[in-house]
Amino acid sequence: MNRTEFRDAFFPDCPIRNVLxxxxxxxxxxxxxxxxxxxxxxxxxxxxxxxxISQKMLAATLKILEADGLVRREAYAEIPPRVEYSxxxxxxxxxxxxxxxxxxxxxxxxxxxxxxxxYLLK
Amino acid sequence: MNRTEFRDAFFPDCPIRNVLxxxxxxxxxxxxxxxxxxxxxxxxxxxxxxxxISQKMLAATLKILEADGLVRREAYAEIPPRVEYSxxxxxxxxxxxxxxxxxxxxxxxxxxxxxxxxYLLK
DNA sequence: CGGAATCCGACAGGATACTG
DNA sequence: CAGTATCCTGTCGGATTCCG
Numbered sequence: 089m090n091r092t093e094f095r096d097a098f099f100p101d102c103p104i105r106n107v108l109x110x111x112x113x114x115x116x117x118x119x120x121x122x123x124x125x126x127x128x129x130x131x132x133x134x135x136x137x138x139x140x141i142s143q144k145m146l147a148a149t150l151k152i153l154e155a156d157g158l159v160r161r162e163a164y165a166e167i168p169p170r171v172e173y174s175x176x177x178x179x180x181x182x183x184x185x186x187x188x189x190x191x192x193x194x195x196x197x198x199x200x201x202x203x204x205x206x207y208l209l210k
Numbered sequence: 211m212n213r214t215e216f217r218d219a220f221f222p223d224c225p226i227r228n229v230l231x232x233x234x235x236x237x238x239x240x241x242x243x244x245x246x247x248x249x250x251x252x253x254x255x256x257x258x259x260x261x262x263i264s265q266k267m268l269a270a271t272l273k274i275l276e277a278d279g280l281v282r283r284e285a286y287a288e289i290p291p292r293v294e295y296s297x298x299x300x301x302x303x304x305x306x307x308x309x310x311x312x313x314x315x316x317x318x319x320x321x322x323x324x325x326x327x328x329y330l331l332k
Numbered sequence: 333c334g335g336a337a338t339c340c341g342a343c344a345g346g347a348t349a350c351t352g
Numbered sequence: 353c354a355g356t357a358t359c360c361t362g363t364c365g366g367a368t369t370c371c372g
Contacts, residue, residue: 090343091344094323094326094327095319095323098261098262103311103312103315103316103319104239104240104243104308104312104315105240106315106319107311107312107314107315107319108234108236108239110322112230112234112235112236113234113344113345114230114234114344114345115345117226117230118226118227121226130353130354131353131354131355132353132354139220140220142345142346142347143354143355143356144345144346144347144355144356144357145344145345145346146355147354147355147356148344148345154329155325155326155329155330156322156325156326157321157322157325157326157329158322163354166353167352167353168353168354169352169353169354169355170353170354171353171354171355178318178321178322178325181314181318182314182318185307185310185311185314186226188307188310189225189229189307189311190225190226190229192229192303192304192307193225193226193228193229194225196300196303196304197217197225197228197229199279199300200232200278200279200280200300201216201217203277203278203279204216204277204278204279205216207276207277207279208277212363213364235364235365236364236365237365252333252334253333253334253335254333254334264365264366264367265334265335265336266335266336266337266365266366266367267364267365267366268335269334269335269336270365285334288333289333289372290333290334291333291334291335291372292333292334293333293334293335333372334371334372335370335371335372336369336370336371337368337369337370337371338367338368338369338370339366339367339368339369340365340366340367340368341364341365341366341367342363342364342365342366343362343363343364343365344361344362344363344364345360345361345362345363346359346360346361346362347358347359347360347361348357348358348359348360349356349357349358349359350355350356350357350358351354351355351356351357352353352354352355352356
């Protein structure tokens with residue numbers, strides 16, 4: 089399951105594999121979510137809002153999200169250059185589903201962590 | 211963001227990072243989903259239903275999901291041994307959210323792939 | 333049958349330096 | 353400012369072997 093490939097090689101029609109190959113990496117969902125909280129942001133803003141992402145990974149992530157049509161990129165030929173990123177309609181349609189995951193996580197994380205603590209103590 | 215740690219080091223309360231650290235790996239969601247489609251399955255069955263997973267990764271994934279309280283493991287002291295895995299209540303509560311993601315993926319993957327093709331041609 | 337242990341390769345991703 | 357280019361490391365995950 090390679091992010092640069094179109095589909096999972098073994099199960100090209102498996103939605104789990106395909107969706108994970110898009111947003112299952114370390115940064116994609118975080119970038120999408122950051123864009124939603126304040127649609128239209130510049131490269132530097134995104135970096136500030138995700139302080140521990142490297143330039144390399146932010147650039148790479150945005151490139152893939154743009155290639156997949158989830159993020160729109162608008163470059164202005166100025167000096168110094170200005171580039172603005174925003175969610176596409178498709179990107180926006182994905183966010184509510186992520187939000188649901190987050191709601192679930194918020195109300196279950198403590199519980200999950202407690203489970204794991206108990207498990208490790210056994 | 212290490213799956214063996216409790217929380218993301220930088221942002222311990224960020225739900226995106228925490229949920230991704232649980233099910234954002236290559237196999238977790240697939241195992242959860244496979245368990246849902248036929249609750250209660252043995253190790254060998256799971257392997258058959260996910261043909262390209264290795265023993266090592268299936269065992270490791272199940273261990274983490276069990277530690278997080280998403281999957282229940284029941285071992286019977288027989289010879290040959292029998293072990294049955296099933297979704298816990300918490301695991302079941304997570305599945306509908308994944309389902310939503312999959313519905314989204316099903317109706318958008320072709321579009322996403324087309325986007326990427328266009329992008330690569332530029 | 334249901335694993336654990338070991339070895340190993342590939343690749344995601346970090347740090348740093350450089351550029352239009 | 354918004355990126356590339358390069359180098360380097362850690363981790364994920366595959367293949368194989370062994371065990372109760």
